Amino acid sequence: MLFILSLQSKALEQQYELLLNIPGLTWKPSLNFVKSHPFLQRSQNPSQRKYVQNMFIDSLESFNSPLTAPESFDWTAMEPSCMKIITDTGNCPSYNSAAEVQALSDLRCIQARDPEYVQYSVQQLVDCEYGCYAGLTGDAWKFMLNSGVPTESCVPFESKLTGKKNICSTQCKNGSSLNVVKPTKLKKVEGVESQMMKAVVQGPLSVEFDHYEDLAFYSSGIYTHTYGEWIDRMGAEIVGYGEENGIKFWKVKIPLGEQFGENGFMKIAKGTGECKIESNGILGVV
Template sequence: MKIILCLALVAASYALPSVEVHPLSDEFIDIINSKQSTWTAGRNFHVNTSLDHIRGLVGVIKTSVKTLPVRGHEVGSRETIPETFDAREQWADCAAIIGEIRDQAACGSCWAFGAVEAMSDRICIHSNGEKKISVSAQDLLTCCATCGYGCNGGYLESSWKYWAESGITTGGLYGETEGCKAYSIEPCAHHVDDSVRPACTDIVRTPACVQQCDSDELNYKDELTFGRKDSIYRVPDDEAQIQLEILTNGPVEAAFDVYEDFFSYKSGVYQKVAGKAVGGHAIKILGWGVENDTPYWLVANSWNTDWGEKGYFKILRGSDHVGIESEIVAGLPQL
């Protein structure tokens, strides 16, 4: 009987889950760096940062229902694809717009930021640099009723359809006076080296929709920007097609699956190596290249310039890693 009981206890001990490593701990960062060599992990978020806060920054609601048409480019034009490309260099007159890193603060509004950043880029690019304006993340976040749940997440496709059907006004970063509606959620200290911004709280409530400008000198409707109704589309799940789209029309919005190791990205070409899935995250792809024989997409994040490579990151290109190539949305501006 004692032998049977002992064996039962041993079996039970093997069935117990192993102790989980905290995803913001030094131990977890060491595990990441020991498993791979294409990127380096380090401390971005303070170890005591609320996990609800960092998980709340990942705000894409994925759906299997695809409502936008797929639009590709001629296969023969693949020969024109360069080995490296940076939209900031290609369209130098628009570099300030294309290169701006925004801060979604304590709100799961990445879906809105990725969209308005690419929209702003494309307005500048397709106007040959004549229209240097920022499309308002605040307006899209708060006023698009069909886009999702505001700071609790949203849909990529709906954001671009809303741009074509209802328009999105102008407006930039928190505290900026240029444009109609600036982002109203104050930037917070996501990261350990940030001694300027106030401490972050858990994800905030979505601000109310106010269809008027911050200044009485501007008119909300006059500041509206629109996408062309016949030119809002998905980009094919194909490396070359995504490259041709960016080469031809400018940066695109994309979504990918975030794992816990991503929060500690510092430099290099990201590949998932450790941690649990957290959720979907939206960003802007503005170029590509090769680093130490590893092909990558060049991506702008919206967690301010203290995160990653001054707000940017690189991610493995060509294998739809963590879904980065299967959720690409874009459109052309109405000028």
């Protein structure tokens, strides 16, 4: 086992050195996260989907706003108390479920639907529906719209440690009643840069993007895929956008914990279709 770990560590160090020597890299790589987090495990979904046309998203009402979006925007600056919790999926790469439940938590805080920040339960979706290796963009929103979701304190995210699905909870872990909240509506946001900007100003935007091996080395800067194999589609929240050193970016909240990237956030190149992040997204209404 130690020999295997040693080989893995050496391979990571070689990949890191390769990234360091790529000229013109717009982001800074690091070994800190990739050596301490079970992030590089591949999806167990046999379809190995790079992009799936999602019939549920297609069926939603389209988001449309006549307003002009500002040149830059950042929910972490506008509502820092609503952006402070970063879900860590750990051994359970339920990225879409985690990102969309997190988006509901953040949106309810932004809209003052809860008296203080409340984190809602990823575990409930893992157990009742999607497990650790399933779910498309919008699946978690659809579940929450139909069935609702309890709080994290009611049904804690235990699968992030075990990687296993449990039995769907009908009461809180402490035996109390399972009270749930639901979004009131969902809107489809077309994968057009200007529309996405307008949507983000309304609230965190749920999206997916292509997840490659080099993402695990991301530390800071504006990410563009540079090296490594495709692994899966990853769910995330776009919480802002801007420009840095002449390069436009989306500010993205990633369900990998605060140890990833810039304290749980990253910047991804904007307006270029990078990693297909500018595909259809979902804006929740609470």
